[in-house]
Amino acid sequence: MSAATDRLEILPFTSPNLRSRVRVPGSKSLTNRALIIAALAEGKTQLSGALDSQDTQVLIRALNAVGIPTHHNPEAFTIDVVGQAGSIPVASANLDLANSGTSLRFLTAMLALGHGKYMLDGSPRMRQRPIADLLAALNRLGAIARSETNNGCPPVSLDADGLQGGFVGVRGDVSSQFLSGLLMALPYAGNPSEIEVDGNLVSVPYVTMTIEVMRAFGVKVDNRKNKRFIIKPGQYFGRDYAIEPDASAASYFFALAAIMGGTVTVEGLGNRSLQGDVDFVQVLAHMGCLVESGVDKITVTGGQLKGLDIDMNAISDTVMTLAVVALFAQGATRIRNVAHIRHKETDRIAAVATELRKFGAEVIEHYDGLTIVPPANGQFKAAEVATYDDHRIAMSFALAGLKVPGTVILDPGCVGKTYPGYWKDLDQALGR
Numbered sequence: 271m272s273a274a275t276d277r278l279e280i281l282p283f284t285s286p287n288l289r290s291r292v293r294v295p296g297s298k299s300l301t302n303r304a305l306i307i308a309a310l311a312e313g314k315t316q317l318s319g320a321l322d323s324q325d326t327q328v329l330i331r332a333l334n335a336v337g338i339p340t341h342h343n344p345e346a347f348t349i350d351v352v353g354q355a356g357s358i359p360v361a362s363a364n365l366d367l368a369n370s371g372t373s374l375r376f377l378t379a380m381l382a383l384g385h386g387k388y389m390l391d392g393s394p395r396m397r398q399r400p401i402a403d404l405l406a407a408l409n410r411l412g413a414i415a416r417s418e419t420n421n422g423c424p425p426v427s428l429d430a431d432g433l434q435g436g437f438v439g440v441r442g443d444v445s446s447q448f449l450s451g452l453l454m455a456l457p458y459a460g461n462p463s464e465i466e467v468d469g470n471l472v473s474v475p476y477v478t479m480t481i482e483v484m485r486a487f488g489v490k491v492d493n494r495k496n497k498r499f500i501i502k503p504g505q506y507f508g509r510d511y512a513i514e515p516d517a518s519a520a521s522y523f524f525a526l527a528a529i530m531g532g533t534v535t536v537e538g539l540g541n542r543s544l545q546g547d548v549d550f551v552q553v554l555a556h557m558g559c560l561v562e563s564g565v566d567k568i569t570v571t572g573g574q575l576k577g578l579d580i581d582m583n584a585i586s587d588t589v590m591t592l593a594v595v596a597l598f599a600q601g602a603t604r605i606r607n608v609a610h611i612r613h614k615e616t617d618r619i620a621a622v623a624t625e626l627r628k629f630g631a632e633v634i635e636h637y638d639g640l641t642i643v644p645p646a647n648g649q650f651k652a653a654e655v656a657t658y659d660d661h662r663i664a665m666s667f668a669l670a671g672l673k674v675p676g677t678v679i680l681d682p683g684c685v686g687k688t689y690p691g692y693w694k695d696l697d698q699a700l701g702r
Contacts, residue, residue, distance in 0.1 A: 275682070276680065276681055276682075276683075277654075277678050277679070277680050277681075277682070278668075278678065278679045278682040278693070279671075279676075279677070279678050279679075280668050280670075280671025280672060280677045280678070280679060281671075281672075282671070282672055282673065282674070282675050283530060283672040283673075283700055285700075285701070287532065288526070288527065288530045288531070288532025288533065288534070288700070288701075289532060289533050289534075290523075290526075290532070290533070290534045290535070290698075290699040290700070290701070291534075291535045291536075291537060292520075292523045292534060292535070292536050292537070292695060292698075292699050293515060293536070293537045293538050294515045294516050294519040294520050294523070294536060294538075294539075294689075294695070295321050295322070295323070295347075295515065295516055295519060295689060295691065296319045296320050296321040296347065296513035296514065296515060296516060297321065297513055297514050297515065297516040297517065297518075297545055298321050298323060298325050298326065298372070298516055298518075298688045299372070299476060299479060299516075299518075299545065300479065300483065300513045300514060300544065300545070301317065301320045301321045301326050301349075301513050302325065302326060302329055302370075302372045302373060302376065303372075303376070303450070303454065303479065303480055303483045304317050304320075304483055304511055304513065305317070305326070305329055305330065305333065305340075305349065305351065306329075306376045306377070306380055306454050307454055307483055307484060307487045307506050308351035308353055308487070308506075308508060308511070309333050309338045309340075309351055309353060309354065309380070310353060310354065310355075310356050310380065310383075310454070310455075310457075310458060310506055311351075311353035311355070311487055311488075311505075311506035311507055311508045311509075312353055312355045312505055312506065312507050312508060313353055313507060313508030314350065314351065314352055314353065314508045315350070315351045315353060315487075315508040315509055315510070315511060316348055316349070316350050316351075316510050316511070317348060317349040317350075317351070317511050317512075317513055318347065318348050318510065318511070318512050318513065319347050319512050319513040319514070319515070320342075320347055320348060320349045320513050321513065321516065321688070322342070322344040322347070322690070323686060323687060323688045323689065323690055324368060324370070324686050324687045324688070324690075325368075325370040325372065325373060325687055325688055326349075327342075328366070328367050328368045328370050328373050329367075329370065329372075329373040329376075329377070330342050330349065332363075332365045332367065332373065332377055333351070335360065335363050335365060336358055336359065336360045336363050336365075336381065336384070336388075337354070337358065337359025337360035338351065338352065338353075338354055338358075338359065339351070339352040340352075351508070353506070353508045355505065356383060356457075356458035356505065357383075357384070358380075358381060358383060358384030358385070358386070358430070360384075360386070361384065361385060361386030361387070362386050362387050362388070363386075363388050363389070364388075364389045364391070365377065365388065365389065365390045365391070366391055366392060367390060367391070367392045367396065367424075368392050368393050368396070369392055369393040369395050369396050369615055369659070369687065370392070370396075370687075371396070371399055371445070371447060371614070371615075372447055374390050374392055374396065374401070374424060374426070375401060375404055375445070375447040375448060375450075375451045376447070376450065376451045376454065377390060378390055378401065378404060378405070378408070378415065378426055378428060378451065379404065379408065379451030379452050379454065379455040380451070380454065380455050381428055381430055382408050382411070382412075382413040382415065382428060382430050382432075382433055382455060383430065383432060383433055383455055383458050383459075384430045384432075385430060385431055385432065386430055387427075387428070387429055387430070388427075388428040388430065389418075389425060389426070389427055389428070390424060390425065390426040390428065391424050391425035391426070392424055392425075393659075395615060395616070395659065396423075396424055397419070397423050397424050397425065398423055399423055399424070399613055399614075400422055400423060400444050400445070400613055401417065401422065401423060401424060401426060401448075402417060402422030402423075403440055403441040403444060403448050404440070404447075404448040404451060404452070405417060405422075405426065406440075407438045407439070407440045407448065407452060407465075408428075408433070408452075410436075410438045411433045411434055411435065411436060411438055411452075411456075411459065411463070412431065412432060412433050412434035412435075412459075412460075413428060413429070413430055413431070413433065414428070414429035414430075415427070415428045415429075432459075432460065433455065433456065433458070433459040433460065433463075434459060434460050434461060435456065435459030435460055435461035435462055435463040435501075435503070436459075436461060436463060436464070437463075437464045437466070438452070438463070438464070438465055438466070439465070439466045439467075439468050440452060440465055440466075440467060440468065441467075441468045441469055442467040442468060442469050442470060442471030442472060443469045443470050443471075443472055443609075443610065444472070444610055444613060445472070445473075445610060445613065446471060446472055446473040446474070446476045446477050447476075449465065449467065449471070449477055449480075449499070450476060450477055450480040452465055453465070453477070453480050453481065453484065453491060453499060453501065454480060454484060456501040457484075457489045457501055457502070457503060457504040457505065457506070458503070458505075459501075459503060460503070461503070462500065462501065462502050462503065463500070463501045464498065464499070464500050464501075465498070465499045465501070466497065466498050467496065467497050467498070467499075471496050471497075472583055472586070472610045473546075473583065473584065473586060473610070474496055474546070474583075474584055475545065475546020475547070475549075475584050475585070476546065477496065478544075478546070479544050479545060479546070481493060482544050483544075484506070486509070486511060487506040487507060487508075487509065487511075488504070488505065488506050488507045489501075489504045489505070489506055490504075514538070514539060514543055514544060514545060515536065515537075515538040515539045516545075516688070516689075517539060517543060517545035517546075517547035517548040517550070518545075518547045518587045518588060518662075518688075519665075519688065519689050519692075520536045520539055520547075520548075520550075520568070521547060521550045521587075521588045521591040522591060522665050522666065522668075522669060522692075522696070523536055523699055524536065524550060524551055524554055524568070524570045524591075525554070525591045525592075525594065525595050525666075525669055526669055526672070526696075526699060527559065527570040527571060527572045528554050528557065528559050528570065528572045528573075528575060528595050528598075529572065529575075529594070529595060529598050529669055529670075529672065529673060530572060530672065530673075531572035531573070532571070532572055533569060533570070533571040533572075534569070534570055534699065535567055535568070535569040536567065536568050536569075537566065537567050538566060538567070539566075539567070539568055540563065540564055540565040540566045540567060540568060541563040541564065541565065541568070542565060546584050546585050547585045547587055547588055548568070549584070549585055550585055550588040550591065550592070551563065551568055551570055553578075553580060553582075553585075553588075553592060554570055554595070556578050556580070557575050557576055557577075557578055557595065557599060558573040558574050558575050558576050559571060559572055559573050559575075560573060574600070575595065575598055575599035575600065576599055576600050576601055577596060577599045577600065577601035577602045577603040577604075577642075577644075578603055578604075579603075579604040579606070580592075580603075580604070580605060580606065581606045581607045582605050582606065582607065582608050582639070583606075583607040583608055583610075586608045586610065586611050587662065589605055589608050589611060589618065589622070589639075590618060590622055590662045590663055590665075590666035590667075591662075591665075591666045591669075592605060593605065593622045593626060593640065593642060593666065594626075594666045594667055594669050594670050595669075596642040596644065597626065597629060597631055597642070597644050597645075597650075597670055598644065598673065599644060600644075601643075602641055602642060602643045603640075603641070603642045604639065604640070604641045604642075605639040605640045605641075605642070606636075606638055606639045607638050607639065608638060608639050609637055609638040609639075614660070615658070615659060615660040615661070615662070615687075616658035616659070616660045616663070618660070618662070618663070619635060619636075619639065619640060620635060621656075621658050621660065621663055622640060622663070623635040623640055624656070625653070625655050625656065625663065625667055626640075626642060628651065628653035628654070628655070629645065629650050629651055629653050629670060629674060630645035630649055630650050630651040631643060631644055631645055632645075650673070650674045651674075652674065652675060652676025652677060653667075653670075653674065653676070653677055653678070654677075654678045654680060655667045655670075655677065655678065655679050655680060656680050657679060657680055657681045657682075657684050659681065659684050660684065661684050661685045661686070661687040661688050661689065664679050664681070664682055664684050664685050665685055665689065665692055667679060668682075668696065672700075
């Protein structure tokens with residue numbers, strides 16, 4: 271398959287015996303967290319197994335723009351960072367973060383440690399994505415941060431003069447990235463800091479990941495039941511740090527096994543992963559798949575799929591993958607407690623509902639999720655899938671095309687946001 275055109279027809283897969291081994295690229299979430307922490311650290315860091323994608327590239331360019339030297343070697347999957355011991359060398363910068371929510375939110379918190387004026391902006395969709403709660407928290411901690419359009423979204427204007435620390439609350443029900451950004455920056459505040467989460471914290475495994483990467487670079491966080499976090503002044507130290515394969519990316523290949531009734535092994539990712547999305551395989555197990563998890567590989571073998579009722583809050587980046595698997599299950603699937611994914615690259619609940627209906631599924635859109643009833647008697651319709659400039663929509667719905675002839679993915683190149691080699695890797699997994 272090739273993403274060189276604005277539309278890609280997915281050829282059905284007819285082989286009765288799918289058996290494949292795959293290694294997916296490095297984790298975007300780990301790469302971007304490690305980049306921020308390495309930039310703040312004392313000394314040099316080399317990230318190995320690092321992801322090369324649009325999301326990581328925009329963050330690397332932004333770090334260079336604010337005077338933090340980085341060297342990216344895509345062929346070797348390494349990124350070298352010269353840490354600045356908590357300082358921001360450049361006192362003025364205008365940064366374009368495209369549609370990378372992690373980059374914009376993490377940088378906003380990090381740059382508040384500097385002394386100068388910074389503008390952070392992005393794509394038209396980024397200008398619709400919320401950041402007001404992070405800005406409010408930074409203002410209470412000593413920054414002057416505001417939404418230039420006064421709608422709580424980028425572009426962000428930041429007058430920075432370091433962070434004082436102290437007590438601050440931050441909402442947890444919109445994005446865990448607000449909390450993660452604060453956690454990574456606050457070791458360099460002038461005083462101890464205490465963050466209290468207002469409401470329920472979404473995507474808890476991503477916050478756990480943030481704390482674990484901080485710990486690996488020398489800073490410990492006192493986490494009190496994911497409601498209150500205490501951060502003492504401290505310092506990160508540069509080091510060699512290996513990035514795990516991306517568990518969210520791996521979900522498409524686990525789903526491939528489920529949908530095709532074959533066996534797929536993802537190498538380099540195991541049951542000790544820092545990434546919560548590795549638990550997607552347990553969802554597939556509940557649907558009828560066989561899962562074998564080891565230290566450095568996970569194997570999924572498809573079985574007779576059945577629908578289920580599940581809370582996907584902790585692994586919400588795999589909602590789109592599950593929704594496509596649900597097309598081929600017996601009975602309805604109810605996905606719950608993911609209202610926050612309406613604020614992602616697109617309104618993912620509405621987008622998934624719209625695209626599933628094109629295949630003939632009956633879909634009820636709830637505020638916090640979806641109910642999916644597969645087409646009666648397996649009477650699928652050929653579908654032209656709109657992707658909304660959302661990489662996960664494209665990668666997930668491509669799997670449906672392996673069973674439903676005539677499926678076309680529009681704007682297949684949008685996968686470059688996190689997985690530029692997806693179409694090639696999918697072909698290889700299929701033995702094409």
